[in-house]
Amino acid sequence: MTCGTAPAIGAYDNPEMLTIEKATGDIAQTFTIEQLKTEFQPHTYDTRTPWTKDDETIVFRGPLMKDVLAKAGIADNPAIKVIAYDNFVSEIRMDEIQSFEPILAVERKCTADDISQGSCKEGQEFRPISMLEKGPIFVVWPFDRLPSAYVPARNSIWVFFPVALRPIQ
Numbered sequence: 001m002t003c004g005t006a007p008a009i010g011a012y013d014n015p016e017m018l019t020i021e022k023a024t025g026d027i028a029q030t031f032t033i034e035q036l037k038t039e040f041q042p043h044t045y046d047t048r049t050p051w052t053k054d055d056e057t058i059v060f061r062g063p064l065m066k067d068v069l070a071k072a073g074i075a076d077n078p079a080i081k082v083i084a085y086d087n088f089v090s091e092i093r094m095d096e097i098q099s100f101e102p103i104l105a106v107e108r109k110c111t112a113d114d115i116s117q118g119s120c121k122e123g124q125e126f127r128p129i130s131m132l133e134k135g136p137i138f139v140v141w142p143f144d145r146l147p148s149a150y151v152p153a154r155n156s157i158w159v160f161f162p163v164a165l166r167p168i169q
Contacts, residue, residue: 012163015085016136018104019164020072029072033106033128033136040067043103048143050155059109060140061126065102069165077167082139085161091168092157102157105129105140134160 012019018036022028031039040063048057069075075094082090092102108129110120120127129135139159143151150157 012083012085015131015161015163018068018137018162020068020074021164021166022074023077023167023169025166028074031068036063036068036104036106036137040064040071043101044109045103045105045140045142047140049140050143050151050158060103060105060129060138061107061109062103062105062137062140065104065139065165066097068104069097072165074165074167077169079168081164081166081168082159082162083164083166084159085163088159090156090159096157100141100145102139102141104162105138106136108133108135131161137162 016033018031020028020030042061043064044059044061046057046059048054052058066075069080074080077094079091079093080097082092084090106129107126110124110127114120114127115122115124129138139157139162141157146154
């Protein structure tokens with residue numbers, strides 16, 4: 001756990017590190033991608049996204065966002081700001097996080113194309129998510145469980161390369 005004063009938005013310079021802040025602005029905890037993979041139970045979603053074709057699904061794997069927030073001690077806030085590496089900011093209500101259980105995806109399932117292109121070895125099940133694929137961390141929701149009004153009205157909850165989670169009081 002790292003503690004200190006929170007950097008200003010845009011001061012996060014490592015897209016492979018997730019910083020969880022307290023309401024005071026101090027850093028509650030930081031997690032590397034490896035810690036997100038090993039310190040939390042992995043969850044897998046075979047899901048569409050707002051940007052995939054209707055019949056195309058991608059299998060993502062990562063910890064539940066609510067578990068990461070709970071471990072950092074900020075799960076009791078009414079909402080959080082998700083700050084991305086490119087300075088995009090999204091506000092997500094805690095009731096949405098509790099109801100729909102988004103994951104902080106850090107891997108996606110290997111496909112036959114991945115194996116033929118050398119992104120995965122034969123027998124490898126998952127691989128890291130590249131920046132071109134909205135990684136290395138991607139807030140992924142179970143698309144088919146979301147209310148239809150969320151598409152496209154709440155597409156901003158699908159945050160590419162988040163680097164910080166900040167409570168909103």
